[in-house]
Amino acid sequence: MSPSEPIGLPARGAGRWGAWRDRWLAWRDRRIADPAFQRWASAFPLTRPIARRSAGALFDLVAGFVYSQVLLACVRLHLFDLLAEGPLAPQAISLRLALGEAATLRLLDAAVALRLLQRRSDGRYGLGELGAPMVGNRAIEAMVEHHAVLYTDLADPVALLRGERGESDKADGSRTTLAGYWPYAGHDDPSGLPPERVAAYSALMSASQALVAEQVLDAYPLASHTCLLDVGGGEGAFLASAAKRAPSLRLMLFDLPAVADRGRARLASLGLAARARCVGGSFFGDPLPRGADIATLVRVVHDHDDAAALAILRAVHRALPPGGVLLLAEPMAGTPGAESMGDAYFGFYLLAMGRGRPRSAEVLSGMLRAAGFEQVRLLPTRMPLQAGLLYGVTPSA
16 A cells, blocks of 8 residues: 555455445345344353453443543652552542542442452452552653643534634644644744743653663674764664663754753763754654664654655655665554554554554565665564564665
């Protein structure tokens, strides 16, 4: 599929197999929708487990928002950090959280049901298998808190899909709450954004960057390179991680001027000022700095529409020397085992943001080739849910 291929068209070459499959699925749908069949399937011993799993999965979709709010309450009350010290009785937890005992028990039991907590001996509660990774994990905590912004826009998903929110519903002129949070998304000249408009989202990206940086750096060691250009590098969190892995690597960051200033300050605070150069500008109006033999685009392309995303890739291609390497890291649609993350989660997140779309590794690979990169391939990462990683090389002279 080319980057510009229309979406929503029938698959090519389906032929007789496709027609047979369509008929089979139509028959299946009629059967599953039949109340009599549902009663039979829930009672028959061989189909009962399947029916129960399907009912449970459907209920989880209905209740998903409630589950997310249980997690948010745990994060805001610092419950996971509290129980990292060891299991506690409900009365002790109630005192530490400044909650009534009945409310505390309601939260604890809900968290147990979601595997965030676990009941321990003597009526105490401790961390569960999903709660333990939350201890001290500021990256995930920041993302959990951030979703309150997204949920505001998803309160009426049909209105969001139809674009029925006014062009200037918000005080800053943005159409949605999320677009206001990411001000560059709807700004004609984002390079002129003042520091106060970029502070919130830059801090979030910096906090959550740890989720991606280790995945990328484990999948592609940087020891053979001399200079890394991180395009859209934010506050320099990815460059800071790369600097630890490759002590002799020179660092360059390119982002909006107000963001690049924040990156310069952060890298200086980490003692990296002598190794780092931060350049402010726009992807679309300013040339990227030259001198790097490897460039990274970490969670940058997916929140741009196709034409803009291709323009960014071409700009990176121009900035790299012959044989230069590009690493493109972001969540990708169609990731095996994480399919809902791509088209469902990021599909609606980017809709609320106002631009961009989730893309598969195949589509992104086509875009890299269209921008002039060769030897394009998908590199395996340990947690593809957090980051897929594409590799491409500029043609040798």
